[in-house]
Every structure is written in C-alpha cells, then in structure tokens.
Amino acid sequence: MNRLRYSVSLSYEVMDPMADFLLNIEAARTSRQVVVAEQLTFPPSIQTTHYTDPVLCNRLLRMRAPKGRLAIRYEGVVDIDHRLDDSDQLSEVPVTELPFDVWHYLAPSRYCESDRLMEFAMREFGGMQRGYARVYAIREWVRNHVRFLSRSTNECTSAVDTIVERTGVCRDFAHLMIGICRALSIPARMSSSLDYGADPTMGAPDFHAVVEVYLSHRWYLLDPSGISIPTGLLRIGTGRDAADIPFAGRCCINRI
Incomplete structure (x- = not known):
C-alpha cells in the first residue's frame, strides 16, 4: 500500500460579473483508494455544491464566483492499494x-x-x-x-x-x-x-x-x-x- 499526500492550487481572474466553475480535483473514493484526510479551501462567501458519481466515483465541485480573483486549494492524504494480478x-x-x-x-x-x-x-x-x-x-x-x-x-x-x-x-x-x-x-x-x-x-x-x-x-x-x-x-x-x-x-x- 502507498500513502500519497498531494495538493492542488488553482487561481483564476474572473472577468464577468459572475462565472460558473465545475471542478474535479478531489481524490476519488474507491474500494482500492481511501481518502485518509483532506481539506478544501476557497473564499467563504462562495456557495458550493458537491456531487459524487455513483458509478465512476468522480467527485465534482460546482461553484459560482463573482468578478475578481478566485483562489482554490485542495489537500489530500490518500492510501492506494492497487490490485496486482497475474x-x-x-x-x-x-x-x-x-x-x-x-x-x-x-x-x-x-x-x-x-x-x-x-x-x-x-x-x-x-x-x-x-x-x-x-x-x-x-x-x-x-x-x-x-x-x-x-x-x-x-x-x-x-x-x-x-x-x-x-x-x-x-x-x-x-x-x-x-x-x-x-x-x-x-x-x-x-x-x-x-x-x-x-x-x-x-x-x-x-x-x-x-x-x-x-x-x-x-x-x-x-x-x-x-x-x-x-x-x-x-x-x-x-x-x-x-x-x-x-x-x-x-x-x-x-x-x-
């Protein structure tokens, strides 16, 4: 089993009065991959919606941001246990x-x-x-x-x-x-x-x-x-x- 720590930092300059974002940066949770710890950071004034695909396990984050700079950061610690077959x-x-x-x-x-x-x-x-x-x-x-x-x-x-x-x-x-x-x-x-x-x-x-x-x-x-x-x-x-x-x-x- 491997344990990885990774972080993603995204920075945008929103030019319109409002802009919609749909992100897929969070580690998937599967039978072979366990998210031990994670933290998602973004401006507190922004409302978000989370969705996890029940089949693919993709974790989607949707948000609407106002004009100006938008900074998003995700940190995760993940245990990976790949299946090894002949x-x-x-x-x-x-x-x-x-x-x-x-x-x-x-x-x-x-x-x-x-x-x-x-x-x-x-x-x-x-x-x-x-x-x-x-x-x-x-x-x-x-x-x-x-x-x-x-x-x-x-x-x-x-x-x-x-x-x-x-x-x-x-x-x-x-x-x-x-x-x-x-x-x-x-x-x-x-x-x-x-x-x-x-x-x-x-x-x-x-x-x-x-x-x-x-x-x-x-x-x-x-x-x-x-x-x-x-x-x-x-x-x-x-x-x-x-x-x-x-x-x-x-x-x-x-x-x-």
Whole structure:
C-alpha cells in the first residue's frame, strides 16, 4: 500500500460579473483508494455544491464566483492499494459478455476516433494473441512511437493527430492507446491522475492522464507515456477521454 499526500492550487481572474466553475480535483473514493484526510479551501462567501458519481466515483465541485480573483486549494492524504494480478491470466472479454455500462467505452469519442484507427489497429495488432499481451503491445507501441514533448499539442489534438505527428503530452499518449484498444473491441477509458515519480527535469509535478483497460471483467490502469510510477497512480476522475475529465493547473505530490 502507498500513502500519497498531494495538493492542488488553482487561481483564476474572473472577468464577468459572475462565472460558473465545475471542478474535479478531489481524490476519488474507491474500494482500492481511501481518502485518509483532506481539506478544501476557497473564499467563504462562495456557495458550493458537491456531487459524487455513483458509478465512476468522480467527485465534482460546482461553484459560482463573482468578478475578481478566485483562489482554490485542495489537500489530500490518500492510501492506494492497487490490485496486482497475474498478467498471463488476464483475458479480453467478448463483446457479448460485456456489462451494459461498459459498452460505451467501445465507441469513438471526441478525442479517441477509434473508427478512423481501425485499419491501423487491425494491421498492427489484429493477429496477436488476445489478452493482456496484446494490450501491453499497444502500450509499448504508443510509448516507443510517440515522443513526449511538453506544450507540443493543444485542446484540439486527437488520437488521429497524434498518430500522424508522433509527438504529444500524457493525454495524447492516453487518447491514442484508448483509440487503438477500442478499434480492437477492447473497452478503454481515461483516468486523470498525478505524475508521481516523474523525472524532475520535466518540470513541476502536474496532473497526469493514464488509461484504464477492461480485462477479465475488471478495469486495469496503464501509463502509455511511462513517466510515472505505476504503484503511485492515484485516481481523480474517470471518463471516455479528456472531454469528460479535462484538467489544467499545478499540483504538489509527496509519498509519506
């Protein structure tokens, strides 16, 4: 089990008389992730509404802020107990046996155009043995064929753009792996995390995008960019792609 302490500091300048915010920065509470302590700080005059998705466990914070500077800070201490299984025993689940709430992670989405990646996916991975070995091969292909380059892409960059340009940041690695998996009828989705263990020369600690793949009727986390320590992957938000769980800002991470 790993215990991580992290903090997120967000600062905005509200230009309009009122502005609405919807944030997903609090650590998710799951069977494998326990929030030991946390503190959320924001101006006392601002009213907030909290909501937790009953399926994905995403914790959303909604607020309306007046014109001027808005500072928000979240601090959390989280125990993470990742499930470790024998990868040789992990198999792909036939589409006819997938739970209905997993089906939509097979479909193309805003940043993961799996329909446009199908020909490539079948050519590169269609003949491989199904299961974790094929998913691992997809992860390794993305890691070895895409170069990590900060600020090389923007909010419009999709998986198809990444496979053409071969450069990107963590979310681009994640989108491409997700798109290829879906093109092969392997459910895949994105999770927002933290880049715990990343090379300090890459800059200050930051939010991080990783992939969840559905194998043997469970979701498993993988990091196609390879910049973080797998056992330190902390779950914040989960969605189809970055359109569901966008992130921006800086954070601080420490292992306790």
